[in-house]
Amino acid sequence: MKTLGLFRHAKSGWADPRARDFDRPLNERGEKGALLMGRYIRDHGPRFDRVVASPAIRVSETIDIASKAFGRSFPVEWDRRIYLASSATLIDLLHALDGDPDTVLMVGHNPGLEDLIFDLVPDDGSSPLRDEVEVKFPTAAFAVLALAVDRWSDVAAGCAKLVSLTRPRDLDPTLGPELVG
Known part of the structure; x- marks a missing residue:
């Protein structure tokens, strides 16, 4: 059995319209969400043996801020x-993990993380959490999957159960969707 945590980067901004997508930093709401989710992962998440992440600025800032909570x-x-x-690329990365750690946290972006959940967790009606992901896997969302495999190289479609899903708005309603009035 392997455990995979998926943590989507926190809310980023478009303050500089000339900035490349890769270089976009977190906005104030994202900083608050990253800290809140870092505390949640510290208190409720598994202990991860390995953390793999996108080097995009918004991901590195999410990790830096969440680390402060740790x-x-x-x-x-x-x-x-x-x-x-894509989900296929993320699965390839999991297949290639060295040392075969028991628990891995992947920090990255949508739609890849969301699609990875859809590919690994069967759509058989038994997972209300999967249905929640179908509604939205928002910024700073954190999911934990239990994979019925002995080695990361065995990860395949349908091998996982979505154990938990936590979104910033679950912990602080002010971090939920912005309402247009």
């Missing part, structure tokens, strides 16, 4: 292939 930093394996990756 009270320590942790080693991150930066992999540019995670930036805007």
Whole structure:
């Protein structure tokens, strides 16, 4: 059995319209969400043996801020292939993990992370959490999947159960969808 955590970067801004997508930083709401979710992961998430992440600015800032909630930093394996990756690419990255750690946290982007959940968790009506992801896997969302495999190289479609899903708005309603009045 393997455990996979998926953490989508927090809310980023478009303050500089000339900035490349890769270079977009978190906005104020994103900073608040990253700190809140970091505390949640510290208190309720599994202990991760390995962290792999996109090197995009909004991901690195999410990790930096979430680390403050842990009270320590942790080693991150930066992999540019995670930036805007498809589910197939993310599965390939999982297959190639060295050392076969028991628990892995992947920090990245949509639609790849959301699609990875759809590919790994069967759509058989048994997972109300999967149905929630179908509604939206928003910025700073955190999901934990239990994979019925002994090695990461065995990860395949339908091998996982979505154990938990937490969104910033679940912890602080002010971090939910912005209402247009």
